[in-house]
Amino acid sequence: xxxxxxxxxxxxxxxxxxxxxxxxxxxxxxxxxxxxxxxxxxxxxxxxxxxxxxxxxxxxxxxxxxxxxxxxxxxxxxxxxxxxxxxxxxxxxxxxxxxxxxxxxxxxxxxxxxxxxxxxxxxxxxxxxxxxxxxxxxxxxxxxxxxxxxxxxxxxxxxxxxxxxxxxxxxxxxxxxxxxxxxxxxxxxxxxxxxxxxxxxxxxxxxxxxxxxxxxxxxx
Ligand code: ZN
Numbered sequence: 001x002x003x004x005x006x007x008x009x010x011x012x013x014x015x016x017x018x019x020x021x022x023x024x025x026x027x028x029x030x031x032x033x034x035x036x037x038x039x040x041x042x043x044x045x046x047x048x049x050x051x052x053x054x055x056x057x058x059x060x061x062x063x064x065x066x067x068x069x070x071x072x073x074x075x076x077x078x079x080x081x082x083x084x085x086x087x088x089x090x091x092x093x094x095x096x097x098x099x100x101x102x103x104x105x106x107x108x109x110x111x112x113x114x115x116x117x118x119x120x121x122x123x124x125x126x127x128x129x130x131x132x133x134x135x136x137x138x139x140x141x142x143x144x145x146x147x148x149x150x151x152x153x154x155x156x157x158x159x160x161x162x163x164x165x166x167x168x169x170x171x172x173x174x175x176x177x178x179x180x181x182x183x184x185x186x187x188x189x190x191x192x193x194x195x196x197x198x199x200x201x202x203x204x205x206x207x208x209x210x211x212x213x214x215x216x217x218x219x220x
Pocket of ligand 1 (some may be wrong): 043044045067099102105191
């Protein structure tokens with residue numbers, strides 16, 4: 001039997017002791033509540049831990065992760081996290097962070113059969129298809145994968161902007177959406193500068209008329 005999991009329990013004891021040594025009130029303060037400024041939507045990849053690569057601590061980032069950092073409008077898990085972060089925690093920034101060398105991106109670029117996960121990867125194939133002219137002009141497979149990684153992040157930020165949750169928040173306050181890509185080979189985050197802080201760049205069919213909804217609600 002593999003007992004390596006016990007290392008995690010030992011590691012946790014060291015962590016708790018270290019924190020208490022630095023600040024005896026550390027856990028009392030943390031357990032009082034959270035008010036993070038950021039929601040992080042990242043890849044499940046074990047090499048891209050949100051807090052570690054941004055040099056932040058417990059309580060600073062609300063996190064959602066899935067394979068290839070997707071924002072799928074029927075994903076009740078992601079939407080619940082987004083709603084809680086935006087409506088209740090009042091985060092100021094939502095960051096979609098992909099990473100170069102992503103297994104999900106590479107799998108989606110291939111024609112291989114992987115199983116159920118192919119249904120999830122289909123979302124990336126759609127991004128590929130949408131940008132096929134640009135992508136097939138890149139002959140180097142790694143460079144093509146890197147570009148799809150970036151295009152995927154841009155698409156997921158757009159998907160965030162299309163949600164009623166984000167659009168409702170924009171009628172009430174500032175909320176910034178960002179698209180980043182992390183480099184596994186150098187530890188550096190690249191900001192793709194796809195910042196959205198309003199719905200003016202969203203195609204009209206995806207824009208909710210929230211003032212009208214309010215009036216309708218008041219009439220009922
Ligand atoms: Zn990944």
